[in-house]
Amino acid sequence: xxxxxxxxxxxxxxxxxxxxxxxxxxxxxxxxxxxxxxxxxxxxxxxxxxxxxxxxxxxxxxxxxxxxxxxxxxxxxxxxxxxxxxxxxxxxxxxxxxxxxxxxxxxxxxxxxxxxxxxxxxxxxxxxxxxxxxxxxxxxxxxxxxxxxxxxxxxxxxxxxxxxxxxxxxxxxxxxxxxxxxxxxxxxxxxxxxxxxxxxxxxxxxxxxxxxxxxxxxxxxxxxxxxxxxxxxxxxxxxxxxxxxxxxxxxxxxxxxxxxxxxxxxxxxxxxxxxxxxxxxxxxxxxxxxxxxxxxxxxxxxxxxxxxxxxxxxxxxxxxxxxxxxxxxxxxxxxxxxxxxxxxxxxxxxxxxxxxxxxxxxxxxxxxxxxxxxxxxxxxxxxxxxxxxxxxxxxxxxxxxxxxxxxxxxxxxxxxxxxxxxxxxxxxxxxxxxxxxxxxxxxxxxxxxxxxxxxxxxxxxx
Amino acid sequence: xxxxxxxxxxxxxxxxxxxxxxxxxxxxxxxxxxxxxxxxxxxxxxxxxxxxxxxxxxxxxxxxxxxxxxxxxxxxxxxxxxxxxxxxxxxxxxxxxxxxxxxxxxxxxxxxxxxxxxxxxxxxxxxxxxxxxxxxxxxxxxxxxxxxxxxxxxxxxxxxxxxxxxxxxxxxxxxxxxxxxxxxxxxxxxxxxxxxxxxxxxxxxxxxxxxxxxxxxxxxxxxxxxxxxxxxxxxxxxxxxxxxxxxxxxxxxxxxxxxxxxxxxxxxxxxxxxxxxxxxxxxxxxxxxxxxxxxx
Numbered sequence: 001x002x003x004x005x006x007x008x009x010x011x012x013x014x015x016x017x018x019x020x021x022x023x024x025x026x027x028x029x030x031x032x033x034x035x036x037x038x039x040x041x042x043x044x045x046x047x048x049x050x051x052x053x054x055x056x057x058x059x060x061x062x063x064x065x066x067x068x069x070x071x072x073x074x075x076x077x078x079x080x081x082x083x084x085x086x087x088x089x090x091x092x093x094x095x096x097x098x099x100x101x102x103x104x105x106x107x108x109x110x111x112x113x114x115x116x117x118x119x120x121x122x123x124x125x126x127x128x129x130x131x132x133x134x135x136x137x138x139x140x141x142x143x144x145x146x147x148x149x150x151x152x153x154x155x156x157x158x159x160x161x162x163x164x165x166x167x168x169x170x171x172x173x174x175x176x177x178x179x180x181x182x183x184x185x186x187x188x189x190x191x192x193x194x195x196x197x198x199x200x201x202x203x204x205x206x207x208x209x210x211x212x213x214x215x216x217x218x219x220x221x222x223x224x225x226x227x228x229x230x231x232x233x234x235x236x237x238x239x240x241x242x243x244x245x246x247x248x249x250x251x252x253x254x255x256x257x258x259x260x261x262x263x264x265x266x267x268x269x270x271x272x273x274x275x276x277x278x279x280x281x282x283x284x285x286x287x288x289x290x291x292x293x294x295x296x297x298x299x300x301x302x303x304x305x306x307x308x309x310x311x312x313x314x315x316x317x318x319x320x321x322x323x324x325x326x327x328x329x330x331x332x333x334x335x336x337x338x339x340x341x342x343x344x345x346x347x348x349x350x351x352x353x354x355x356x357x358x359x360x361x362x363x364x365x366x367x368x369x370x371x372x373x374x375x376x377x378x379x380x381x382x383x384x385x386x387x388x389x390x391x392x393x394x395x396x397x398x399x400x401x402x403x404x405x406x407x408x409x410x411x412x413x414x415x416x417x418x419x420x421x422x423x424x425x426x427x428x429x430x431x432x433x434x435x436x437x438x439x440x441x442x443x444x445x446x447x448x449x450x451x452x453x454x455x456x457x458x459x460x461x462x
Numbered sequence: 463x464x465x466x467x468x469x470x471x472x473x474x475x476x477x478x479x480x481x482x483x484x485x486x487x488x489x490x491x492x493x494x495x496x497x498x499x500x501x502x503x504x505x506x507x508x509x510x511x512x513x514x515x516x517x518x519x520x521x522x523x524x525x526x527x528x529x530x531x532x533x534x535x536x537x538x539x540x541x542x543x544x545x546x547x548x549x550x551x552x553x554x555x556x557x558x559x560x561x562x563x564x565x566x567x568x569x570x571x572x573x574x575x576x577x578x579x580x581x582x583x584x585x586x587x588x589x590x591x592x593x594x595x596x597x598x599x600x601x602x603x604x605x606x607x608x609x610x611x612x613x614x615x616x617x618x619x620x621x622x623x624x625x626x627x628x629x630x631x632x633x634x635x636x637x638x639x640x641x642x643x644x645x646x647x648x649x650x651x652x653x654x655x656x657x658x659x660x661x662x663x664x665x666x667x668x669x670x671x672x673x674x675x676x677x678x679x680x681x682x683x684x685x686x687x688x689x690x691x692x693x694x695x696x697x698x699x700x701x702x703x704x705x706x707x708x709x710x711x712x713x714x715x716x717x718x719x720x721x722x723x724x725x726x727x728x729x730x731x732x733x734x735x736x737x738x739x740x741x742x743x744x745x746x747x748x749x750x751x752x753x754x755x756x757x758x
Contacts, residue, residue, distance in 0.1 A: 341601070343597060343599055343601035344601060344603060344604075345562070346559065346562070346595075346597060346601065347597060347601040347602075347603065347664065347667075348603070348613075349559060349562055349590060350557065350559060350590060350594065350595035350596075350597070350668070351590065351591065351594060351595075351613065351614040351617070351667065351668065351671050352587050352588065352589075352590040352591030352592075352594075352614065352617065352618060352671060353587070353590075353613075353614070353617050354587050357617055361603075361613065361617075362603050362604075362613075365603075365604055365605065366603070366604045
């Protein structure tokens, strides 16, 4: 039976065992004063029987599927002649692959080599046995589990506690998957970064002011000396993010205040979703908006007042990025401002405060943790943004804080380092991981600051 | 309905009820006693605030019907009545807090020291500085105790320098009977105080603006008996300087603290009299029913 069929049969069996358990619990209970004297409600007994039938069987199925191939393969290899077994690992792998293909294609008889023919049919036989054994064992274990749990059922059995414990473990596993993925990503970035720092000293990376990640294959090539000073990149990132935040924070906050305090219901119903659409526009669209509309406009504007603006400028990228992150600020701030209790407003109005005084001195301070959260979310979005910068701010790693010049950012450099055919052992590619680690540390610090601010003000906010 | 009414002697006939213009929904049969104007003494000679023909509407629904009432200078007027009778709404008429509710419409003449408070010249913001308010639930701002009290004074520029402000904050806290408890913690958040302390902080905050009238909307309903007693003592002291209108659900409280008591019922002012008279010898059947606990 193929695995899919086993799974379907198993599901049918689980549904059956659920009803079996439920029925059984009702059958073994007696009715006193109109209530059954069961410890748990009948469906818990059903779930318990299903759990007993399901979990061991599924575990066996998983393990079997995971180890089946390697066991069958090693069994097959052990039947091969001594000379073939002692070959190098690579050529043994080739032979095994050949045997597998032979067995799967069903053309064993066409093979000229009798040893291989023999081995391939052995392999085929083993796989057949394994499949049959898997079907039988899984279904038998499921049935045994079902019967065992069914026999356990009596009115004193604490089925609800069993079921709740299993569900709790399942939830812990779900949480673990998220946590382990994070840990895995961090470590993979960390190990690659360590490899990078073996080639390039950390001080050069952290404090160098020249970024030109060109390494060469032959030492006599032009540009053979790569330099990996990350400062221009981080300064570029900071510059563009700052411009974006300077745009987004006032605009977002003001629109949030308007939406929550001044706008009529109908305006709000229309304006809020419209603002949120901004967050749904793909960043690549913002990118060509920045490159084709905003950047030329800024350049012409600069020319007309006698400033030289690069055709790809940090200002253009920052402006468009600022527009892009407005919804992060406005939407979250609007939610927290609306959540400030009416009692706060009444208290302030009741003492003769005007609306603007109330907003500035009572509502904004009360909503501050949420507003800071929104701003930091927007900031990490700005720091991580790539597409707009690629298209509007250029690739040249210039160390400048003049927003009218072209700069580049960490994320853009990671993209250029890793696109195309790359060898994953040169400092050039490994530098991408070090940059990624740097970004990760910065966003982590931002989050810590955010949490600190929120915690500091939260206790004052009822 | 008429069966019940007929069992009560001296009640108006069912016909007159059907003729009455406004019949609020969800009424109970015991309440179906006709209210023909206000009995007792709604008017006083030394009125601080007064209302004539007060009608309040929430959208299409009328919440208050033709209320005429004076609040005398330096007196405590208690407003009692079952939930939804309009007493809080009436209180919010007096400092134009209802202006913050878009669908709310107020009619009638309302004066403070003879000035029309709904007149074109009156700014509700300035009015609220003269007519302060303390709310049902303590609502200190998310600021320090000091800043809570200094809030109104700063807005209205009542202190010209830091030491004057310090004195004002201290004086207000002393008047509200809170200073001893918090004098070392003035920079701690106001929301960290206990419920009773928070309410006294809100009273201190209202006093700091130096209002002429203080409106209190069930100021002790969220507090325990000890905190309630403290606040009631406080009100007694405050009446020498301020005029106070208090909405309360506790008839004992009304009897303890007020000089006059107004009984509201389904948006109408049924009876106003000296507090002693209301609680010992009410003129109106509805008032008697309410204070004897027959309903409400």
